Amino acid sequence: MRIRASVAVVTGALALTGLAVPMAHADDAKPGTWPSARSSASAFSAGGPTFSKVAVSGGKAVAIGTTAKKTVTVSFTASDPQGIYTADAALWRGKNLNKADSILFSDDFEAKCGAGTTPTCKATFTIDPALDLWDKEAGTWKVALYAMDEEANETEKASASTLNIVRAAKLTVNAAPEPVKKNKTITITGALTRASWDSGRYVGYGAQSVKLQYLKKGSNAYTTVKTIKSDSRGNLKTTVKATADGYYRYVFAGTSSTAGSTPVADYIDVR
Incomplete structure (x- = not known):
């Protein structure tokens, strides 16, 4: 099975939402859980963070060969008057994020964000074609964003942008x-x-x-x-x-x- 490396303790936004074993391919094994899939009734608040200025890979398609890994960066602004406690991004394919056919999580399972109430956040994805991709997955991937403010109010945006990952x-x-x-x-x-x-x-x-x-x-x-x-x-x-x-x-x-x-x-x- 092609599965991203599992970790005993996952930090950042995904750990806060109960994700323990991140999967690269939902068709190989039971997929991990993105925030909105939690059973908690208090998952999101109307007063949670908002997103803007989403940029993915400079707006260009990413061509990937057979062996070399490619790095993709997703940057975005997360805004909240309480300040941002944590944020992250994910790349996915399918009709529904929480039943995604395939999903890739960021390298650190948490975006790096600046200080203040409107920080710029950057999530990095190192994509290994030998582990993370199937031929049928070439094409458009969606970009999901997540953020939590200092008062534990959360926001998820399942389709904040897109990224074309194509075969070299x-x-x-x-x-x-x-x-x-x-x-x-x-x-x-x-x-x-x-x-x-x-x-x-x-x-x-x-x-x-x-x-x-x-x-x-x-x-x-x-x-x-x-x-x-x-x-x-x-x-x-x-x-x-x-x-x-x-x-x-x-x-x-x-x-x-x-x-x-x-x-x-x-x-x-x-x-």
């Missing part, structure tokens, strides 16, 4: 033969692969539109020559006429589940 992609290109005589046909091959979090390796990404672009030697702008599709194994192949020295590259724009990719271009010598 790789793209290759090779133009041949070279050198080549002017106006002769050259073949441009390549391959489009993407990270599989399930298998821990890169796999072919088939039936995807990829642009072939050309940069003439001495120019400073690429032009799109044509758009082709990768085959069932992610392979790319097309032909063009060689008219002048220059660079060829493939460009993949990406999809809702997979990051875009542009390889180093391949130079062709035309004689």
Whole structure:
């Protein structure tokens, strides 16, 4: 089972709400409990903290490969006239936070907040693809926030923002033969692969539109020559006429589940 590290004593907001064993995947084991799932009838108060200025990963999608861990930061302002005692964030997928299909908790199970009545809080998530992700989870994750003030009034916001976590992609290109005589046909091959979090390796990404672009030697702008599709194994192949020295590259724009990719271009010598 892919489960985040368990701890004997969990500090911060999640400990206050009875969470003892945080789980990365609700489909692997019984999920942990976010604040609103407690049996306590006095869980939240109308006078609890409010949230604003939520920022997640600089507003950009996070592309994750097969081995390298990625760090995501969620920052937000928690406001309360009584001051903020503790706060936290979580990343989750599903229709309902407390029955989430998957949930990731912050590294310290508590955001780091400044002093005062309107502190900026930051929660850090170190995401390990080998432990925390399945292929089916690529796409949009929701961001939940929690805070408690100094008078023990609590607030939870199940969907305060979103974060796109996508599978990293790789793209290759090779133009041949070279050198080549002017106006002769050259073949441009390549391959489009993407990270599989399930298998821990890169796999072919088939039936995807990829642009072939050309940069003439001495120019400073690429032009799109044509758009082709990768085959069932992610392979790319097309032909063009060689008219002048220059660079060829493939460009993949990406999809809702997979990051875009542009390889180093391949130079062709035309004689």
